[in-house]
Amino acid sequence: MAQRLATEFVKARLLLPESQMSRFMQHIQDPRIHYRVRVLDGGSREIVLEDEDGEEVRLPFDRRRNLFVCELSFRLVNPRLTHLIRQLFVAFKGDGMVRRIYPGFVMLDFYAEGSVRRIIELTPGASRLVFEHRDQIPELEYRFASTDIEYEIACIRMQVDRLLDRRLAARNIEEIEQIDELLRKEAFRLFRFEA
Structure with missing residues (x-):
């Protein structure tokens, strides 16, 4: 497996309601990572995370009404x-x-609301889509709401009713046998759709 050289957060953004800031601080529970919080003008904050090897990252949280907005772009080497x-x-x-960033290629992960929505692999000569999130719910709702099969079943039943009326009115054996054959075919179609 390829060794990761670095990770870059590009135009990353976190929106935290004021009530979640303490929860955010509780998530920083790693004995090898130390943090400092600086309270700035207007209630804004800067959280500095530093690992035991000396690498650090600054997370600036600008206060906008009851919301803390953190917009950041930085590069990290330390995996922890x-x-x-x-x-x-x-x-x-x-x-x-x-x-x-790996030796010879780069993986781009696009996040929306904390979930990976797309992953693209970039190599010196090409790029390829590795993963893309697709919202399956609209398609499933469409299929569930679709009445095509019910319509087809209703048409088959109407055809069976017409064939039975013709059979009752039939005068000779050949005509009855032809109608019976058509009824068998319609019964098989009806069985397939209802199953």
Whole structure:
């Protein structure tokens, strides 16, 4: 498996209601990562995370009414600090792009509301889509609401009724046998649709 060289958070964004800021701080529970909180003018905050190897990242939270907005772009090398930031990003429904840099290729992860929506692999000569989230609910709702099969069943039943009326009015054996054959075919179609 390829060794990750670095991770870049590009135009990443976290929106936290004021009530979730204490929960955010509780998520930073790693004995090898230390944090400092600076309270700035207007109630804004800056959280500095530093791992035991000295790598640090600054998370600036601008206060806008009852909301803390953190917009950030930075590069991390330490896997422990990277993992913590990714956990925070997912837990607090962050948006943005994360570039995972490996020898010879880059993976672009596009996040929306804390979930990966698309992953693209970039190599020196090409790019390819690795994953894309598709919302299946509208398609399933359409299929559930679709009445095509019910309509087809109703048409088959009407055809069977017409054939039975013709059979009752039939005068000779050949005509009755032809109608019986048609009834067998319609009965088989009806069985398939109702199953």
